[in-house]
Amino acid sequence: MDELDEIEKKALEEAKSAADLKDRVQALEIAKAITEKRKMMKETEKIDLDAKQASREYKFARTKHWASTLTPLLAVVLTMATLLVQSKQFSDSSKQQSDQFAANAKLQIAANEESQWRDGIKNLSMKDASTTLVSAFGMHSFFDSPNYSTQARNIAATLLPQLDNPDGFDNIFFDLTDTANTANQGHVIAIAKTLFNSQMDLYGINVHANTPALPNFQTLKEMLGDDDPPKFIQADAASRRLAGARAWMLDSASDGLNDIWVRKSATPLGTDLNGVVLENGQFEGLDFSNAILQGGALYNADFKKAKFTGAVFSRKLVANVSLDGADLSGIEEFADSKWQNSNWWKANCISKELLAYLEANDTSASAENKRAGNAIACH
Secondary structure (H helix, E strand, O other), X not given: OOHHHHHHHHHHHHHHHOOOHXXXXXXXXXXXXXXXXXXXXXXXHHHHHHHHHHHHHHHHHHHHHHHHHHHHHHHHHHHHHHHHHHHHHHHHHHHHHHHHHHHHHHHHHHHHHHHHHHHHHHOOOOOOHXXXXXHHHHHHOOOOOOOOHHHHHHHHHHHHHHOOOHHHHHHHHHHHHHOOOOOOXXXXXXXXXXXXXXXXXXXXXOOOXXXXXXXXXXXXXXXXXXXXXXXXXXXXXXXXXXXXXXXXXXXXXXXXXXXXXXXXXXXXXXXEOOOOEEEOOEOOOOEOOOOEOOOOEEEEEEOOOOEOOOOEOOOOEEEEEEOOOOEEXXXXXXXXXXXXXXXXXXXXXXXXXXXXXXXXXXXXXXHHHHHHHHOOEEO
């Protein structure tokens, strides 16, 4: 029993026992007030309970709202994360497969190329001109190979001078020059040398003797196709055909050298050009300093402003050459060279040694030309 119950009980007892009406009424009023008080407390308690219930319902509603809102977002995030993980796994797997495929492809290409190379080497033959041409074409396909380029170029340089088919020669030779540079131009130069030596052999000039004969200018014109070959060559159909083919190929070899020096990255500077013919072209401004130019010929070509400082001209044939503005300084080796109709007196300068030699040996130079040469003499 709480305090209110006790007060209410006493009030009701006093109301029953009170003799005076006024005391009885007062006691009942007290009991009534306690009843109202209890009723009010119950209502207050109910209100509190309702408020707490409302608060709980509000919190639950908010939680339910955020849960309903965040659940789809969380699902999207989880889905994206899953997709990213799967995508990375797929990407890694694809890259591995791609790398493996590329590696396998490279191995297959290398294996195929090796097989083709072995077949090409196995089928090499110089039995006759036709099989030589076929063999040269077999090497032609390897000129840009990362594995067999050098070997293919070396073999082609051996085969090409043996051909008697100018069209076939040009087809292969100019593809060889397409990939030429200073480092590998030796293949092109070797072809030019072999062609000239072979032509001299055909013309009966022994190039293998210790002191081989030097062709005169008339023979040079015949060898290069600017005049009819001698009768002993004309009398033999095979020799006549071969002489004409080689004259053509010598001109092509000169064009090829001109191309790699003028339009590509190669240079004749310091190069061994012994026995090479440079003809019918524009070699203007090229640097032949310290090059070995002995043997062979400079023929019917433009060498204006070219630089020949310190070059070797021993046993060189120089005919119909333009040397306007050229640098002929430092030339000390020129024994047995022959000069004809080449305006050395219009060079920028000429070594005193070469000047003295030309004054004594160039019969095509006039006295006036020689005086002009003296005016440009240098060391």
